[in-house]
Amino acid sequence: MKLQFEVQKVEKHTKARLGKIIxxxxxxxxxxxxxxxxxxxxxxxxxxEVMDTKAGIILANTYHLWLRPGEDIVSLAGGLHAFMNYPxxxxxxxxxxxxxxxxxxxxxxxxxxxxxxxxxxxGKKLFLTxxxxxxxxNKLDSDIAMSFDECPPAKAGYDYLKASVLRTLRWAxxxxxxxxxPNQMLFGIVQGGAYEDLxxxxxxxxxxxxxxxxxxxxxxxxxxSKEDMYKAIDYSIPYLxxxxxxxxxxxxxxxxLIEGVIRGVDLFDCVSPxxxxxxxxxxxxxxxxxxKNAKYKKDFTPISRTCDCYACKHYTKAYIHxxxxxxxxxxxxxxxxxxxxxxxxxxxxxxxxxxxDTLCEFRDAFVKDYYGEKYE
RNA sequence: GCGGUAUUGGUGAAGUGGUUAACACGCCGGAUUGUGGCUCCGGUAUGCGUGGGUUCGAUUCCCACAUUCCGCC
Numbered sequence: 162m163k164l165q166f167e168v169q170k171v172e173k174h175t176k177a178r179l180g181k182i183i184x185x186x187x188x189x190x191x192x193x194x195x196x197x198x199x200x201x202x203x204x205x206x207x208x209x210e211v212m213d214t215k216a217g218i219i220l221a222n223t224y225h226l227w228l229r230p231g232e233d234i235v236s237l238a239g240g241l242h243a244f245m246n247y248p249x250x251x252x253x254x255x256x257x258x259x260x261x262x263x264x265x266x267x268x269x270x271x272x273x274x275x276x277x278x279x280x281x282x283x284g285k286k287l288f289l290t291x292x293x294x295x296x297x298x299n300k301l302d303s304d305i306a307m308s309f310d311e312c313p314p315a316k317a318g319y320d321y322l323k324a325s326v327l328r329t330l331r332w333a334x335x336x337x338x339x340x341x342x343p344n345q346m347l348f349g350i351v352q353g354g355a356y357e358d359l360x361x362x363x364x365x366x367x368x369x370x371x372x373x374x375x376x377x378x379x380x381x382x383x384x385x386s387k388e389d390m391y392k393a394i395d396y397s398i399p400y401l402x403x404x405x406x407x408x409x410x411x412x413x414x415x416x417x418l419i420e421g422v423i424r425g426v427d428l429f430d431c432v433s434p435x436x437x438x439x440x441x442x443x444x445x446x447x448x449x450x451x452x453k454n455a456k457y458k459k460d461f462t463p464i465s466r467t468c469d470c471y472a473c474k475h476y477t478k479a480y481i482h483x484x485x486x487x488x489x490x491x492x493x494x495x496x497x498x499x500x501x502x503x504x505x506x507x508x509x510x511x512x513x514x515x516x517x518d519t520l521c522e523f524r525d526a527f528v529k530d531y532y533g534e535k536y537e
Numbered sequence: 538g539c540g541g542u543a544u545u546g547g548u549g550a551a552g553u554g555g556u557u558a559a560c561a562c563g564c565c566g567g568a569u570u571g572u573g574g575c576u577c578c579g580g581u582a583u584g585c586g587u588g589g590g591u592u593c594g595a596u597u598c599c600c601a602c603a604u605u606c607c608g609c610c
Contacts, residue, residue, distance in 0.1 A: 197571080197572065199572055200572090200574095204572080204574065205574085220571075222571085222572080225572090225573090252571095254571050255571085257571080258571045258572095259571085259572095259573090261571095262571085262572080262573085263572095263573055281573045282573080307571080310571095312571080350571090376571080378571070379571095380570085380571090381570045381571060382570095382571095385570095390570090408571090409571095410570095410571040411570055411571035412570055412571085413570050414570060417570070429570095430570095430571060431570050431571080431572095432569090432570070432571085432572040433569075433570055433572095435572075435574090436569060436570090436572060436574085436576095437569070439572095439574060439575085439576095440568085440569070440576080442569085451566085451567080453565095453566090454565085454566075455564085455565070455566095488575075490574095493574085
């Protein structure tokens with residue numbers, strides 16, 4: 162059974178939407194932040210720990226699971242949910258981004274047929290096509306599959322981007338034809354950099370193909386400016402249907418989540434809460450802090466007094482500082498729990514603000530606390 | 538007691554008679570947006586055991602002392 166989505170309210174002063182996803186009798190509210198579990202695990206966390214953060218959908222990765230253990234093994238296990246023991250909805254990325262990120266400075270051939278590149282594990286030659294990506298995702302049996310797209314670098318010029326957008330449209334069409342899992346949604350992806358006409362072209366053509374939902378891609382590449390990211394969203398959203406989910410791919414900085422919601426986005430995913438955790442950072446309402454810093458050596462207070470996560474309820478900064486200093490995985494685990502909970506809780510606050518039509522006020526207050534003077 | 542050997546930062550160490558003493562780890566910071574999980578980028582010895590001497594100049598050469606390790610008595 163495909164998951165169902167409906168919009169319940171649009172905020173008075175912005176394009177922010179409050180919605181609900183119904184999945185196996187359970188209701189999940191949007192806007193929502195999705196933690197990333199690339200290799201069929203949210204790094205360092207058990208599914209129970211992920212659910213304790215009140216996260217809903219999690220993201221897994223087609224490219225990684227294709228290489229290891231292979232989609233046939235996941236299928237033999239009974240699909241991703243059974244394999245990894247996660248009862249909530251799972252979204253799989255198509256592998257398009259991995260071609261960009263893993264093979265960034267390496268040889269890769271982007272052809273009409275697909276992309277030839279080398280495995281990051283053993284250097285073996287690989288060839289990923291739109292059909293293959295969808296077939297793999299069909300077998301993984303995720304709840305939401307993504308079209309195979311090209312993620313051009315942020316600095317790619319207009320002509321390249323245009324050719325890339327047109328190719329991604331052809332790939333989307335091929336992927337849609339190859340899609341055969343009736344229980345799985347398939348999302349199309351809008352590309353086009355920060356160009357209004359390309360986003361419009363990409364969005365309208367993708368929507369014509371009638372996908373189950375739509376993503377805005379190509380915004381987490383390199384170090385694109387925030388301004389361009391927001392443009393990319395603004396230029397895409399007007400062409401997306403009101404009744405379908407909108408997913409901004411790869412974005413997870415707190416301010417970007419809020420700005421994304423304001424512009425009409427429902428779903429976000431990002432590696433930042435777990436990656437920052439592994440590198441010793443915790444997100445707080447006062448900004449990001451580095452638990453590795455010596456000043457936390459004797460700080461016997463929790464990361465946040467008001468946070469309701471497992472880490473904050475039971476452990477101190479001094480203890481986590483110690484764990485991180487010793488490279489103990491329990492430190493990364495506690496910080497992952499906290500950071501995911503932080504973003505999930507931010508989305509809860511955003512939803513309340515949408516309900517009250519006070520999202521802009523919420524943003525201004527949040528930014529003042531989180532970024533202080535640094536942000537304007 | 539005699540002979541030999543060595544003595545460089547928090548640690549392991551490289552090095553040269555002449556502007557800023559290599560490198561690694563550690564430590565101190567910073568980065569990280571559809572995750573290549575042990576990543577990347579900075580900073581970190583005002584001094585080369587101590588005291589003399591040679592020299593325009595010594596961490597580098599000489600002497601003494603201290604300490605280390607090895608052998609002999």
